Amino acid sequence: xxxxxxVRDLGIRIGLASPVDGVSFExxxxxxxxxxxxSGSGKSLxxxxxxxxxxxxxxxxxxxxxxxxxxxxxxxxxxxxxRGRDVAMIFQEPMTALDPVLPIxxxxxxxxxxxxxLRGAAARARAVQLxxxxxxxxxxxxxxxxxxxxxGGMRQRAMIAIALAAEPKxxxxxxxxxxxDVTIQDQILTLLLRLKEDLRMxxxxxxxxxxxxxxxxxxxxVMYAGRILESGSVHSVFRSPAHxxxxxxxxxxxxxxxxxxxxxxxxxxxxxxxxxxxxxRFAPRCRFATAACGEAPPPLRGIADDHQTSCLQAxxxxxxxxxxx
Amino acid sequence: MSxxxxxxxxxxxxxxxxxxxxLLRGGPRPMVRALNGVSLQIARGETLAVVGExxxxxxTLARALVRLIELDGGQISFDGMDVRSxxxxxxxxxxxxxxxxFQDPYGSLNPRMTVGQILEEALxxxxxxPATQRPARVIELLSLVRLPAxxxxxxxxxxxGGQRQRIAxxxxxxIEPELLIADEIVSALDVSVQAQILNLLxxxxxxxxxxxxxxxxxxxxxxxxxxxxxxxxLGRVVEVGPADAVFDAPRHPYTKALLRAAPSMxxxxxxxxxxxxxxxxxxxxxxxxxxxxxxxxxxxxxxxRDRCTTEVPRIHIANRNHLATCHLLK
Amino acid sequence: xxVSPRLRMRMRVRLPPTTIAGVVILLTLIACAAxxxxxxxxxxxxxxxxxxxxxxxxxxxxxxxxxxxxxxxxTIWAARIDLGIAVFxxxxxxxxxxxxxxxxxxxxxxxxxxxxxxxxVAITIPLLVxxxxxxxxxxxxxxxxxxxxxxxxxxxYARLIRGEILTQKRRDYAAAGRVMGYxxxxxxxxxxxxxxxxxxxxxxxxxxxLAILLGSSLGYLGLGAQPPTSEWGVLIGxxxxxxxxxxxxxxxxxxxxxxxxxxxSLLGDGLAAVLRRR
Numbered sequence: 001x002x003x004x005x006x007v008r009d010l011g012i013r014i015g016l017a018s019p020v021d022g023v024s025f026e027x028x029x030x031x032x033x034x035x036x037x038x039s040g041s042g043k044s045l046x047x048x049x050x051x052x053x054x055x056x057x058x059x060x061x062x063x064x065x066x067x068x069x070x071x072x073x074x075x076x077x078x079x080x081x082x083r084g085r086d087v088a089m090i091f092q093e094p095m096t097a098l099d100p101v102l103p104i105x106x107x108x109x110x111x112x113x114x115x116x117x118l119r120g121a122a123a124r125a126r127a128v129q130l131x132x133x134x135x136x137x138x139x140x141x142x143x144x145x146x147x148x149x150x151x152g153g154m155r156q157r158a159m160i161a162i163a164l165a166a167e168p169k170x171x172x173x174x175x176x177x178x179x180x181d182v183t184i185q186d187q188i189l190t191l192l193l194r195l196k197e198d199l200r201m202x203x204x205x206x207x208x209x210x211x212x213x214x215x216x217x218x219x220x221x222v223m224y225a226g227r228i229l230e231s232g233s234v235h236s237v238f239r240s241p242a243h244x245x246x247x248x249x250x251x252x253x254x255x256x257x258x259x260x261x262x263x264x265x266x267x268x269x270x271x272x273x274x275x276x277x278x279x280x281r282f283a284p285r286c287r288f289a290t291a292a293c294g295e296a297p298p299p300l301r302g303i304a305d306d307h308q309t310s311c312l313q314a315x316x317x318x319x320x321x322x323x324x325x
Numbered sequence: 326m327s328x329x330x331x332x333x334x335x336x337x338x339x340x341x342x343x344x345x346x347x348l349l350r351g352g353p354r355p356m357v358r359a360l361n362g363v364s365l366q367i368a369r370g371e372t373l374a375v376v377g378e379x380x381x382x383x384x385t386l387a388r389a390l391v392r393l394i395e396l397d398g399g400q401i402s403f404d405g406m407d408v409r410s411x412x413x414x415x416x417x418x419x420x421x422x423x424x425x426x427f428q429d430p431y432g433s434l435n436p437r438m439t440v441g442q443i444l445e446e447a448l449x450x451x452x453x454x455p456a457t458q459r460p461a462r463v464i465e466l467l468s469l470v471r472l473p474a475x476x477x478x479x480x481x482x483x484x485x486g487g488q489r490q491r492i493a494x495x496x497x498x499x500i501e502p503e504l505l506i507a508d509e510i511v512s513a514l515d516v517s518v519q520a521q522i523l524n525l526l527x528x529x530x531x532x533x534x535x536x537x538x539x540x541x542x543x544x545x546x547x548x549x550x551x552x553x554x555x556x557x558x559l560g561r562v563v564e565v566g567p568a569d570a571v572f573d574a575p576r577h578p579y580t581k582a583l584l585r586a587a588p589s590m591x592x593x594x595x596x597x598x599x600x601x602x603x604x605x606x607x608x609x610x611x612x613x614x615x616x617x618x619x620x621x622x623x624x625x626x627x628x629x630r631d632r633c634t635t636e637v638p639r640i641h642i643a644n645r646n647h648l649a650t651c652h653l654l655k
Numbered sequence: 656x657x658v659s660p661r662l663r664m665r666m667r668v669r670l671p672p673t674t675i676a677g678v679v680i681l682l683t684l685i686a687c688a689a690x691x692x693x694x695x696x697x698x699x700x701x702x703x704x705x706x707x708x709x710x711x712x713x714x715x716x717x718x719x720x721x722x723x724x725x726x727x728x729x730t731i732w733a734a735r736i737d738l739g740i741a742v743f744x745x746x747x748x749x750x751x752x753x754x755x756x757x758x759x760x761x762x763x764x765x766x767x768x769x770x771x772x773x774x775x776v777a778i779t780i781p782l783l784v785x786x787x788x789x790x791x792x793x794x795x796x797x798x799x800x801x802x803x804x805x806x807x808x809x810x811x812y813a814r815l816i817r818g819e820i821l822t823q824k825r826r827d828y829a830a831a832g833r834v835m836g837y838x839x840x841x842x843x844x845x846x847x848x849x850x851x852x853x854x855x856x857x858x859x860x861x862x863x864x865l866a867i868l869l870g871s872s873l874g875y876l877g878l879g880a881q882p883p884t885s886e887w888g889v890l891i892g893x894x895x896x897x898x899x900x901x902x903x904x905x906x907x908x909x910x911x912x913x914x915x916x917x918x919x920s921l922l923g924d925g926l927a928a929v930l931r932r933r
Contacts, residue, residue, distance in 0.1 A: 038515040151609050181378035182542060186586035187604040194602055208516065211545070211588025234592045252520035254549030255590055262527060263549070265520035269485055391834045420836030433827035437849045446845075447835055493831070500835070 004029050004202050005050075005170055009062035010072075012045055012054065012226075017273035020045050020226045023062070024300070027170065032196055032203040034217035034234070036210060038249075040270050042226040043206045047172050051089060052079045066170075085115040088163035092175040094155035098147040104131075104158045105143030108165050115166035130161040135191060153184035157191065164195070171195075171203045177212070189216050210253055214238055219306070222246050225271055225281035228300065232307030242309040244286045244317050251324075280310070288313040288320075328366040329404060329536060330390070330423075330504060335363040336398035337385055341614055357613045359385040360396070361560030361621075367504065372530065372537040374547040374568070376583070377557035380613050383540045384428075386557075387508040390538070391425045392416065403504075421451055424497035428509040430489035434481040440467070440492055441477030447499040466495045470525060487518035491525065498529070504536045511546060523550055544587045548572055553646075556580045559613065559621040566647030576641075576649035578626045582606035620652065628653055670925060677921025684915055688735035695728035699885055708901045718903035720893060730908050733885040736797070737915060740870035740879075740886075741863040744804040749859055751805075752812025757851075759813065760820030761843045770813070777810045783869065790878050797886075800879045804869065808862070815858055819851035853930040860923030864916040871912055887912050 003026035012020035020042040027033045037043045048054050050064050050071055064071040071082065083089075091097040099107060108127040112118040118126060124143065131139035134157040147155055156176060163171060173192065177185035193216055196203055205217060213220050214234060221231035222243065230243040241247045248266040268285040271277055277284055279294040286293065290313065298310045311317060338356040359382045367373045375383045388394040390401060392408070401408035403423065411419050427433040434443060444463045448454055454462050464474045470491040481489055490510055497505055507526070511519040523546065529535055541547050547554060548568060555565040556579060564577040575581045585605035608625035611617055617624055623633040632652050641654040687694055703723035711718045717726035759770045777785075789803035823829060824847060832842040867887075873879030874888025875895075882889055887908040894904025 038517065153609060181610070182544070183378060183582060183586045183604070183606040184609075186606070190602065190604040209588060210516070211590055214590050214592040215588050233595070235595050238590070238592050249517060250590065252517045253590055254520075254523065254545045260527065260549065262524045263520040265524055266517040269487070269518075388830075393830055393833060417836035420834060425831070425834045427827045427831060429827050433831050435828045435846050435850070438846075446837075450835070450837055450841070496831070496835070 003027060004067070005204075006065040007046075007050070007062070008065070010046060010049060010064060011061040012042070012049055013059045013061070014055070014057055015274075018226060018276065019273050020049070021276075022297070023223070023226070023228050025221045025228060025231060027202050027204055029169070029202055030196065030200045031219060032193075032205060032217045034213035034220040035204060035206045035223060036208065036213050036220060037223035038208055038270065040225070040273070041223040043223050044174050046223070047089070047174050047204065047206050050172065051083050051087060052076075053089075084111055084163075084168070085166045086168055087170045087172065088166070088168040089172040089174065090156075090159050090163050090176050092178050094152065094159045095147060097159055098155060098162075100147050103144045103146055104150070104161075107158075108143075108162050111162055111165040127161075127165075130164055131158070133164070133195070134158070134161045135187075136161070152180055153187060156180065156184075156188050160188075160191065160195070164199075164201075167199070169201060171201055173203060173205045175206055175208070178207070178209075185212075192216065210249060222249070225276060226273075227281055227297070227310070229280075229282065229311065230307075230309045231300065232304070232309075236304055236307040240304075240307075240318055241321055242303055242307065242314040242318055243282075243311040244288045244313060245282045245311075247317050247321055248286075280312070286313075288316050329369045330365075330367045330538075331402045332363060332365045332386075332390065332399070333401075334399040335360045335386065335389060335396055335401070337382075337389060337394065337396050355614045358560050358616060359613070360389065360399075361616070363399070363557070363560065363562055365555055365562060365565065367536055367538060369503070370530070370534045370536055371552045372526075372539055372550055374539045374541060374551035374554045375557060376541055376544060376547050376554060378542055378610065380559065380610055381557040382560040383557050384508055387425065387506050387538065387540050390506060391420070391423060393425075417451075421500050422502050423504045423506065424500065424502035425506040425508060426490065426493045426497050426510050428512055430486040430493065430513060433493050434489055434496075436481055439478055439480055440484075443492070443496055444477070444499050447496055451500045453500060462499075466499050469498065469529070470495045471521075485518075486514050487521060490514065490522055494522075494525070494529075498533070498535075501533075502535070504538065506538045506540070508540045509542070512542065519546065526550060544572075544583060556583065559611070559616055561621065561650065563622065563651070564647075564649040566649075570644075570647045576647065576654055577622075577651050578628050578653075579606075579622050580649075582627075620650075671928070673921050674925025674928075677918045677923075677925060680914055680918030681922060684734050684738060684911075684918065687731045688738045691732045691735060695725075695731040697725040697728040699724060699729040699732040700883060701725075708897065710901070711903055717907040718901065720901070720904050721897060726890070726904060726907055729885040729890055730887070730911050733887050733890060733908065734911070736880055736884060736886040737867050737870065737912070740797075740800075741866050741915070741919070743801045744808065744866035744870060745859055745862045747801075747805045748808035749812050749855070749862070752809035753816045753848075753852075753855060755809070756813030756816035757820055757843055757848055760817035761824060761839065761847065767817070770817070774810055774814050777807070782807060783872070786869070786873070787878065790873070795878045795881060797880045797884070800870065800873055804866065811862075812855060812858070816848075816851055816855050819854060820847055823847045823850050857923050857927040857930065860919050860926060864919040864923075867912060867915050867919075 005027040008024050010020060010023040011018060023046055025033065035043045035046065045054065049060050060072050066087065071079065105127050108130060109123040112123045112126055127143055128139045131142060136142055136154060136157050150158055177188050180188065189212060192203060195201060207213060217234050219232065220234050220237050221228045222245065224245050230237060230246050237246065241250060251264040252266060254263060266285055271281060279296055280298055283289040283293040293312050298312050300308045300310045302308050303314055337360040338358050341355040341357050343354060363382065363386055375386065377383050385394060389396050396409060403419065408419060441463050444466055445459045448459050448462060463477050467474060467476055472488065472491055484492065511522050514522065526537065530537060539547065539550055551568045553566065554568050554571045555562050556577065558579050564571060564575065564580045571580060572584065575584055582605045606625060611624060619635045620633045620638050623629040626633065630652065638650045638652045640648050640650050642648050701724065706719050706723045708721055709715055709719045715725050715727065717730060719725055759767050785807045786803045789806060790799055793799040793802060829842060829847060832846050870879050871886065871888025874886045875892040880886035880889050890908035891905045894901065897904055
């Protein structure tokens, strides 16, 4: 199956630093890919690069193929046609992502006008449909409300409605639930899952929460210090992690089975963007690391069906994972 | 085991701003009821977790316990003393025994004092050790929180979020408190850094016999750390009990929803039943200016009955230690 | 756990050339103020009837005045008076205003409400008018000028620091201090004040420039320093009747005022940049 989105060797340079380096992944139609990493891993930058939303000083290399065309090399006019129409994006802070001086209805119909040429009564009707679709009650009245009149969860739903207005085939979600309470987060994730299935839409979900990925995504890519260290189907990666960082991350998450026993934490902290180690960027903190790990950046290689890793010690890691389970 | 800290029916409201419309219409000033009758107990050496979402009042509770915020009603008693009436030297003695660590690692340390100065000040004000021994004690405290001795000469901005939280913990511990109140201290940290801090707390509790009141919104973290758990909703405690009991056999519908909503680390088997298409809990948090009558949870409760809309539920004792406030538990 | 080299580099203060220029100017003026006898070529009060109203020359780079006194020497000797004005018109109001503003900001309540009303009234009246009014009561002279300016100027400092204290008061480290059982005095002066001083120190630099302008204006009007004291404003006043025939009498002291003001402003800007970076 040809992928809808194929990112090849994406790199982002800002000044002397390379916060993203050699990132490659694919998203198929109707699939949710989780891009997971801690702060500084470059996951948000990667997402923004796809729609050319990076600051002017950033330089991108590599390619992001959307239906055969490279998003990174499009002209301003071309990418504007893609944004909102084919590929939409939702953000972490709905209050800053929504225009505070325009009613929600207007923000939706604006998108309908620009991308689908829909105006007037037809546009309003469609806007009401969209608000219904995302689960905002009393949709007709709420079209005229301003963002500050919505609660956090409702604002996030409104943002999703705006994003869906032009029926995009790919939704990029940059930590959409990080600022929300647990029960509201659950509502939004359930909504995204339902929309993905009903509209056959693909989603790239950026998050730092492994639990969210396990519960909603089909496939996952684990990022650290600007690189993808491991990727594959959620089932395979979670059952049998094949990178020392992934294993360390999973072990850091408090889990019901090990209450009140020390968590195995990863010592140290991530490298400075301007001062990256040669070789595998996780090696300085890795307890499985060997000399080879520090020499050259290891490439991603397949180790099982739909499961790739760049860890030279993948065997050791998988053995350790099995033993502890 | 005598209860160490007992909070009984704590009440605190904050007056809300009035719009021009409200002023013209007259009537009483709207109040945000942050604490609406909260009762809790902590035993020596135990970790009590207080869990809830935004607006439940858990941070107000934490601050009220250390007298940063004054209460409108209720009693706090600590080791027999009436905390609300303490002042002056007596209050300072209370501060020595009950300490707090804050959520924001970037704001809770004075940016212009070195770590050593911050810690020495605490030692000095409470006269913990003679002046000549303070530098050595500072190094001991730093190693207690797993920071190197040279951290003492550095300023807070030279440290990462996780390290700053450790400095804040060292500051709190420098005066050897018996109860530590941790107000969402790991919420702003990455997962792997969280793990380091949680391990540290477990270790400190072991070594120092510290009691901990751990405020958090994250059930997974709480499960890992707590002996007992209290769940709060809109200014009230809706359920409290031993961690195992609350997590494995929750009584209150809100607790059940929280547990269902928490992301789990176990992905479903491929080809197995598709993922849940309905959320764990529907509806939105009501405005704290307008708390629903009867049981405040009833508008969102999947099991609500008529009685729930009019009568405030009383405490139901599930077993010796496990309490919940729900009409359905009879 | 080592501090990365990049972090250390950011901490080293790099002074821009404008700030260095400001420092050089001020050091020159301070030298003139400290060692006028060594630097000035002539006695500032020595009359020389053979050299009345002489234009600038090698012998008298700034020319001479209507009594044959060397303008350069008088300008140099005036530096100590004007720098003195800069210091005395700002130091006392600064210290008192800061102290008072701290208390008001931290205490809040009635004290703060009263203070805010006082400020509201005070800022409606222009500074110069208020100062002249006070001098009219006390009489002209340098000391009275210090008293008059101090009496009015402290309010600005108080207002500034009050605002900063209000901001710092809300930070968690202030709350942490309270939980640690620290006294209000300790929290206010040991914790909040050092973090609130930045804008006040920067303003102090600007204020010194303003003080010189104010002082020399009053000197020109005959309300500040009195002749024969050489003070730049007085010197300008001395030359006001000779503007067309002996422009050098007023212009050079005027340039000295501009230079001093510039020096303080540049230094203030540099300080502001350094403090912002922290």
